[in-house]
Amino acid sequence: MVALASLPGIAGRLIRTSVLVTVIYRAQLFVWLISGVAPLFMMLIWWELSRDQVIGGYAASDFVAYFLGIYLVRQLTAVWVIFVLNDEIRHGTLSGRLLKPVAPFWFHVAEHLGQMLVRAPIVVTVFCIGASLFDLDLLGIARQLPFFLVSLVLAWIIIFHIYYCVGLLAFWMANSVALDALVWSMYTVLGGTLIPVDLFPEATRSIVALLPFASALDFPVKVLIGKAAGIELLYGFAAQLFWVLVLVALRRGLWRQGLKRFSGAGI
Amino acid sequence: MSKAIELCDVSKVYEVYRASDGHSRSLLRYFRREKEFIPAVRDVSFSIDAGEVVGFLGGNGAGKTTTLKMLSGIVRPSSGHLSVLGHEPFKRRPEFLKSITLVMGQKQQLTWDLPALESFHLHGALYDIPAAECRRRIDELCELLSAGDIARRPVRKLSLGERMKCELILSLLHRPSILFLDEPTIGLDLEMQVAIRKFLGDYNKAFGATIILTSHYMADIEALANRVIVLDRGQVVFDGGRQALVKAHVSERRVCLRFSSAVSDESLRPYGELIRLDNEGAELLVPEEQVAKTVAQLLASFPVTDISIQSPSLEQAFPRLLLPREHA
Numbered sequence: 161m162v163a164l165a166s167l168p169g170i171a172g173r174l175i176r177t178s179v180l181v182t183v184i185y186r187a188q189l190f191v192w193l194i195s196g197v198a199p200l201f202m203m204l205i206w207w208e209l210s211r212d213q214v215i216g217g218y219a220a221s222d223f224v225a226y227f228l229g230i231y232l233v234r235q236l237t238a239v240w241v242i243f244v245l246n247d248e249i250r251h252g253t254l255s256g257r258l259l260k261p262v263a264p265f266w267f268h269v270a271e272h273l274g275q276m277l278v279r280a281p282i283v284v285t286v287f288c289i290g291a292s293l294f295d296l297d298l299l300g301i302a303r304q305l306p307f308f309l310v311s312l313v314l315a316w317i318i319i320f321h322i323y324y325c326v327g328l329l330a331f332w333m334a335n336s337v338a339l340d341a342l343v344w345s346m347y348t349v350l351g352g353t354l355i356p357v358d359l360f361p362e363a364t365r366s367i368v369a370l371l372p373f374a375s376a377l378d379f380p381v382k383v384l385i386g387k388a389a390g391i392e393l394l395y396g397f398a399a400q401l402f403w404v405l406v407l408v409a410l411r412r413g414l415w416r417q418g419l420k421r422f423s424g425a426g427i
Numbered sequence: 428m429s430k431a432i433e434l435c436d437v438s439k440v441y442e443v444y445r446a447s448d449g450h451s452r453s454l455l456r457y458f459r460r461e462k463e464f465i466p467a468v469r470d471v472s473f474s475i476d477a478g479e480v481v482g483f484l485g486g487n488g489a490g491k492t493t494t495l496k497m498l499s500g501i502v503r504p505s506s507g508h509l510s511v512l513g514h515e516p517f518k519r520r521p522e523f524l525k526s527i528t529l530v531m532g533q534k535q536q537l538t539w540d541l542p543a544l545e546s547f548h549l550h551g552a553l554y555d556i557p558a559a560e561c562r563r564r565i566d567e568l569c570e571l572l573s574a575g576d577i578a579r580r581p582v583r584k585l586s587l588g589e590r591m592k593c594e595l596i597l598s599l600l601h602r603p604s605i606l607f608l609d610e611p612t613i614g615l616d617l618e619m620q621v622a623i624r625k626f627l628g629d630y631n632k633a634f635g636a637t638i639i640l641t642s643h644y645m646a647d648i649e650a651l652a653n654r655v656i657v658l659d660r661g662q663v664v665f666d667g668g669r670q671a672l673v674k675a676h677v678s679e680r681r682v683c684l685r686f687s688s689a690v691s692d693e694s695l696r697p698y699g700e701l702i703r704l705d706n707e708g709a710e711l712l713v714p715e716e717q718v719a720k721t722v723a724q725l726l727a728s729f730p731v732t733d734i735s736i737q738s739p740s741l742e743q744a745f746p747r748l749l750l751p752r753e754h755a
Contacts, residue, residue: 166555173552177538177545184540255501256536259529261521262553423441424501 170262171270178274189275193282196235199353200290203227207294216359222385224294225301226356228287229381234353235283236276237316237376241268242343245327246336255424265324265415272320304384307393311380314400319347319376321407328411331418351377358387372403430510431605431637432475432498437507438661439468439493467493469661470507475639477604480631482652482669483641484745490661491641495607498639499529511605525554528603530611535582535590536597543578543585543593547600554601561600568596572626588619595623599630606630608640612647624650645742655741657748665748669741676747677739679712682722685733698725708733 182189206223209215218226245268248254257264291298326343330336348354350373357378360368368374379396382388388396444460468490475481483491496502497509500516500523509516514523537546544565551561569578572592577585582593591611598606608627612620628651631638642648648655648669655672657665665672682699685708692704698721699713713721718736725731 166552169552173549177541177549180545181538181540255496255529255531258501258519259499259524259527260553261524420503421442422502424496 170266174267174270175274175277178271179277182275182278186278189279192238193235193279193286196231196238198348199227199230199234202230202354203290216356218356218359221294221296222387223356225291225296225385226352226381226387228290228294228296229384230351230353230377231290232283232287232384233312233315233377233380236280236312237319238276238279239272239316239320239323241272241320242323242327242340243337244268244271245324246330249328249330249418249422250335252424254422265411268324269320300386301384304386308380308384311383311397311400314397314404315376315380318372318400318403318407321404321411322347322372322376324411325407325414328414328418331414331421346371347373347377350374352381353377358382370399372407375400375403429477430474431477431479431512432473432639433508433510434474434494434498435472435508436470437468437472437494437497437504437509438466438470439490439497439502440505441465441467466661468497468504468658471658471661471663472507473656473663473666475637477637478631478635479654480638480640480652482648482655483639483658484648484655484741485641485658488660489658491658492609493661494658495529495609495639495641499527499607500524501529525601526603527605527607528598528601529607529609530594530598531609535594537582537590537593539583540581542580543582543597546582546593546597547578550597550600556601564600564602565596568599571629572596572622588615591615591619591623595626602634604634604636606636606638608638608642610642611640612642612644620644620646627651645740645745649741657745672748673739673741673744676744678715680715680718680739681737681743682711682713682718682725683733683735683737684709684711684725684729684731687730687732690729694729 203224203226206215206218206227207220210218210220210223215223245254248257248264254264257267260267288298291301322343323340326339327336329339350357350368350371352374357365357368357374369378375396379388379400383393383396441464443463443465467488471490471494483494485491493502497504498511498516500511500519503517512523512526514520516523537543538549547565548558548561551558551564556564565578569575572595574589574592574596577589578593578596582590585593595611606627611627612623615623624647627638627640630636631651638651640647640651653669654667655665655669656663657672679700681702690704690709692701695701695704695709695711699711699717701709701711703710711721722734722736726734
């Protein structure tokens with residue numbers, strides 16, 4: 161085990177490296193931020209549709225808050241680890257990471273956290289501007305922040321682990337990135353990017369709510385805009401914790417089994 | 428002397444899917460893939476003492492890199508027992524990883540876009556080296572390798588040789604007691620090769636580190652390793668002193684001559700195997716026991732202006748060791 165006392169130093173250095181690299185690729189960062197505006201288009205569509213009527217319990221202002229929230233959560237929990245892992249396993253560059261006394265998983269986590277530190281202020285600014293333009297209750301949103309931040313961290317762990325597990329399939333498959341489109345579309349549709357999960361047909365809603373995609377996106381958004389309270393809040397957190405435990409166990413199992421097959425190709 | 432490395436009947440078999448030629452067969456394989464098992468290392472056994480410098484030799488695909496990957500814990504052996512500093516490498520315990528390093532001439536560990544200095548400090552944190560001590564070691568290694576200011580420039584702006592120096596500094600910051608070096612001088616100019624060999628030799632002496640080195644440049648092995656392990660098709664075909672390998676496989680001396688006037692090849696052939704004759708002079712391979720007599724005859728019979736006798740080299744010995752097996 162790495163000594164506990166040295167953890168802050170290691171985390172600090174890893175995150176610093178990621179921040180420095182992110183700043184070098186700032187143009188790419190802006191392209192990424194612009195390409196993530198799909199929820200804002202959905203917001204305009206639903207806002208237009210609901211101007212004179214409440215749809216499934218969502219008024220126009222609820223739709224605006226929901227999709228602004230979707231934008232915020234998607235951007236703050238953006239994950240690209242599938243590409244990193246697929247590349248490292250296929251080309252054998254994982255070997256270099258395996259030789260370090262800190263597990264490769266933490267390098268990948270730090271890489272994401274570092275980039276998020278650069279990205280978050282911009283995303284939060286966009287969210288606040290949007291919320292002000294549509295006259296949303298920012299104070300009400302601020303009151304939800306403690307619960308929201310917890311749900312956001314759990315959501316990030318869930319989506320990071322989903323992509324991590326799929327990325328690890330590169331130990332068995334020639335190219336695990338092929339599965340990215342499948343996961344992305346499930347995350348987009350079942351997470352609530354197009355339609356809030358509450359508006360799904362009755363029969364499918366309960367199943368969709370059980371899947372990890374709703375826990376990773378719809379739930380934290382509902383916490384932020386105050387649409388998850390009381391028993392629903394407890395249920396949502398329980399579902400998130402359940403998926404965190406399942407996915408962490410799955411990731412560890414896949415890692416252990418996959419490594420046995422690793423040949424360090426390319427070195 | 429204590430054993431740093433012990434291998435007993437270690438094998439590694441890679442599982443690969445067979446590729447097909449032709450469209451229809453490729454399509455068929457899409458549904459049913461044929462597995463192939465390729466033995467990369469077969470029943471390899473040897474042990475290495477702490478502080479020893481050992482050269483791994485072998486052609487492409489001989490199993491050198493796979494053996495290094497197993498010793499450093501990257502790849503799990505298919506069978507056999509393997510111990511490095513008392514650890515099972517594949518478990519990759521932090522204490523084990525902190526005492527080894529693997530330098531791959533063709534792969535880099537430095538962060539491409541940042542100055543190497545950033546990678547050095549990250550490495551220091553990962554290996555629990557106090558900041559002040561880390562700075563001291565960086566300065567010391569930079570001085571030893573004449574790396575000067577290059578550590579402050581982004582890695583992508585460095586030349587191959589400069590990058591290799593930084594790779595070495597990074598790999599040695601935590602003072603590993605075992606160094607696995609895979610082609611550490613590949614692609615470097617002669618001056619840089621000499622500098623890196625000298626540096627590695629000094630490191631071995633200063634810290635009593637065990638070094639295992641693979642290289643296609645025999646000069647690397649001749650400069651550093653007294654013991655040589657030769658692998659061929661995954662098996663150890665020679666394990667012993669470098670001189671013993673040369674003696675066992677090369678019984679000739681190279682006699683180099685310069686003449687004051689032209690000499691014909693027919694006139695030289697009776698004296699040995701003529702391997703070169705041009706305006707510069709000639710080179711003959713002469714059986715060891717006949718060297719004295721032949722040299723005397725050459726001096727008496729030809730207008731010789733300069734003569735030198737070269738000891739047999741690893742470069743001559745190594746292909747001869749593999750030759751009989753390749754013809755088998």
